[in-house]
Amino acid sequence: xxxxxxxxxxxxxxxxxxxxxxxxxxxxxxxxxxxxxxxxxxxxxxxxxxxxxxxxxxxxxxxxxxxxxxxxxxxxxxxxxxxxxxxxxxxxxxxxxxxxxxxxxxxxxxxxxxxxxxxxxxxxxxxxxxxxxxxxxxxxxxxx
Amino acid sequence: xxxxxxxxxxxxxxxxxxxxxxxxxxxxxxxxxxxxxxxxxxxxxxxxxxxxxxxxxxxxxxxxxxxxxxxxxxxxxxxxxxxxxxxxxxxxxxxxxxxxxxxxxxxxxxxxxxxxxxxxxxxxxxxxxxxxxxxxxxxxxxxxxxxxxxxxxxxxxxxxxxxxxxxxxxxxxxxxxxxxxxxxxxxxxxxxxxxxxxxxxxxxxxxxxxxxxxxxxxxxxxxxxxxxxxxxxxxxxxxxxxxxxxxxxxxxxxxxxxxxxxxxxxxxxxxxxxxxxxxxxxxxxxxxxxxxxxxxxxxxxxxxxxxxxxxxxxxxxxxxxxxxxxxxxxxxxxxxxxxxxxxxxxxx
Numbered sequence: 001x002x003x004x005x006x007x008x009x010x011x012x013x014x015x016x017x018x019x020x021x022x023x024x025x026x027x028x029x030x031x032x033x034x035x036x037x038x039x040x041x042x043x044x045x046x047x048x049x050x051x052x053x054x055x056x057x058x059x060x061x062x063x064x065x066x067x068x069x070x071x072x073x074x075x076x077x078x079x080x081x082x083x084x085x086x087x088x089x090x091x092x093x094x095x096x097x098x099x100x101x102x103x104x105x106x107x108x109x110x111x112x113x114x115x116x117x118x119x120x121x122x123x124x125x126x127x128x129x130x131x132x133x134x135x136x137x138x139x140x141x142x143x144x
Numbered sequence: 145x146x147x148x149x150x151x152x153x154x155x156x157x158x159x160x161x162x163x164x165x166x167x168x169x170x171x172x173x174x175x176x177x178x179x180x181x182x183x184x185x186x187x188x189x190x191x192x193x194x195x196x197x198x199x200x201x202x203x204x205x206x207x208x209x210x211x212x213x214x215x216x217x218x219x220x221x222x223x224x225x226x227x228x229x230x231x232x233x234x235x236x237x238x239x240x241x242x243x244x245x246x247x248x249x250x251x252x253x254x255x256x257x258x259x260x261x262x263x264x265x266x267x268x269x270x271x272x273x274x275x276x277x278x279x280x281x282x283x284x285x286x287x288x289x290x291x292x293x294x295x296x297x298x299x300x301x302x303x304x305x306x307x308x309x310x311x312x313x314x315x316x317x318x319x320x321x322x323x324x325x326x327x328x329x330x331x332x333x334x335x336x337x338x339x340x341x342x343x344x345x346x347x348x349x350x351x352x353x354x355x356x357x358x359x360x361x362x363x364x365x366x367x368x369x370x371x372x373x374x375x376x377x378x379x380x381x382x383x384x385x386x387x388x389x390x391x392x393x394x395x396x397x398x399x400x401x402x403x404x405x406x407x408x409x410x411x412x413x414x415x416x417x418x419x420x421x422x423x424x425x426x427x428x429x430x431x432x433x434x435x436x437x438x439x440x441x442x443x444x445x446x447x448x449x450x451x452x453x454x455x456x457x458x459x460x461x462x463x464x465x466x467x468x469x470x471x472x473x474x475x476x477x478x479x480x481x482x483x484x485x486x487x488x489x490x491x492x
Contacts, residue, residue: 002160007256008264011245014164015238019399023233026214026395039222041285042390051223052286060297063468067300070476074307077483078263081314085490092491096484103480115472117465 062114073102145253163255167244175405179206182453189457216394221284224391228282233392233399235275240406242268247413248323250423250437261321262310265414266303269369272407273299276388279400283391291387294377294464301468302368302375305475309362312355312482313418315490316341322414326422333426338419351489354482359419361475363448366411368471370404373456377464412448413441420444 002010041048076098084091109115149159180203187194195202220229243265245255258264273296280292314320316337317328329336338359340348368375379387389400416422421444423437432440462470 002157004256004258007160007163008242008245008258010160010164011167011242011255012238014161014168015241016234018168018241019234019237022214022395022399023218023230026216026218029215030394031215031217033217034219036222038219041221041223041283042385043286044385052284052289053281054286054289056289056293060293063297063301066472067304070304071307074304074311077308077311078314078320081311082318082320084315084487085318089491092487095487099480099484106476106480110473115468117468 059117059119066109066114069105164245166249166253167247167255168241170249171241171244171402171406171409174409175402176206176210178405178408178449179209181450185450185453186457189454210398213394213398218394218396219391221391223284225282225284228278229391230396232275232279232282233396233403235278236272237399237403237406239268239271239275240403240410242271243410244406246322247410247417247441248326248422248437249441250434251323251327252434253438254323257321257323259319259321261319261323261325262314262414262418263320265410266307266310269407269410270303272403279392280388283388285391287385287390288388291379291384291390294384295371295388298371298375298377298467299369301471302365305361305471305479306365306369308476308479308483309358309365310414310418312358312479312486313337313362315483315486316343316351316355317418322417322422326417326424329421329424332424332428333421336419336421336424347489351486354485354489355419357478358482358486359415361479362415362419363411365471365475366415367452367455368467370407370411370452372408372452374459374462375467376456376461377467408449408452409445412445412452415448416441416444 041052043049077095080091080095113119145163149162153159153162183194183205184202195205198204198208220226245268246258246261246265248254276295276299277292280288280290280295283289313325317325319325319328325337329341331342333339335342338352338355340351340355343351371377371379377387379389384390389397392400421440423441425432425436425440
């Protein structure tokens with residue numbers, strides 16, 4: 001009746017039903033006595049400082065981007081691996097070219113330092129603190 | 145098993161529901177056993193005795209823990225995003241449990257006999273990442289957010305090595321369906337993919353170093369994906385309290401816990417099916433059959449669960465940069481070499 005993907009849908013539904021059953025079951029049994037201190041975010045007993053929805057490091061974003069590239073590549077590799085033994089040398093050469101292109105990208109990412117978690121401290125360009133006045137800039141540009 | 149059920153009940157929805165239930169029962173029993181095992185193994189490694197008072201050697205302690213967690217008040221912080229906060233345990237558990245659909249527990253039982261098999265498991269377990277991120281973000285707690293970000297970066301990074309290691313096994317077996325992969329490794333210990341599978345002897349000898357490396361990396365990446373020590377940075381209790389589940393209490397916390405244990409078995413079972421013969425007996429046709437199949441896959445899986453608990457008390461936790469270094473700069477290049485080498489050996 002159901003296809004094999006239908007059985008997978010059944011698994012998802014059973015998972016949801018199990019979690020819902022557990023939560024509803026405990027909702028009936030457990031006490032409900034909230035008060036403001038109990039509902040405060042846990043910060044090791046201190047009063048919470050500010051909001052937790054802060055900005056986080058851009059590194060996580062870079063890792064996600066690299067992951068995306070590699071994951072797509074792995075998705076392409078799986079059909080190849082399935083027919084590998086039937087196709088033989090042709091499949092090997094085809095994939096050698098594909099992987100070679102990918103490895104060039106990998107080496108580039110490595111050389112650029114995007115795979116390093118510890119980044120060198122960014123060099124902030126030093127600029128003069130005092131804004132040049134109109135007269136000063138005018139006199140500078142006047143040829144001697 | 146599906147045919148057998150259909151002959152009794154006819155072709156209706158009940159058959160499919162019954163087909164889905166055994167993994168769920170297995171997860172619950174297994175979680176109880178592992179809860180007990182983790183405490184006892186941890187204690188004995190550290191020369192302690194752990195629970196001794198609830199029942200014989202504390203065997204009733206896991207039941208007591210479950211009872212306590214069911215009765216415990218469930219706190220949703222006032223500033224949390226309530227919808228996402230409640231949704232996260234559903235995603236984490238369902239993603240892990242759905243992965244069990246493609247694990248063959250025996251020749252006759254597989255939840256869903258799809259030809260995508262292990263590919264589907266990798267996809268389904270990615271849902272867990274979304275659940276973890278959701279829980280960390282919705283908690284509105286600094287520890288949770290940092291834990292969730294670390295966890296996502298870690299799982300995502302280790303998915304590349306594990307997918308490439310799976311690729312090595314798939315090249316040899318030529319199938320993604322874990323039941324077919326297990327059937328392929330018929331004929332005892334030395335026909336397992338970790339020993340090169342049923343290939344001619346010369347090819348086998350050449351391929352063993354690469355399949356063994358791939359197996360080792362798959363196992364390590366699996367431990368990282370299950371957020372276990374030495375890769376338990378998301379829950380590093382000395383830095384982040386409890387990581388993404390700091391704000392969770394009661395039943396929701398219990399569900400995160402069960403999902404983590406289930407994930408430990410899932411990664412072990414995938415490694416076992418791909419490299420160690422799945423439900424195949426190590427003695428060839430001796431001690432094999434549908435019931436022995438269940439025994440073998442559970443024993444092999446539990447051996448690796450034990451291994452993960454053992455590692456927890458053997459290795460110190462890594463730093464975040466070391467974690468990324470291992471994944472991107474050690475495992476990935478090693479696996480590129482493995483894929484090339486295995487490809488070359490299979491063609492020649």
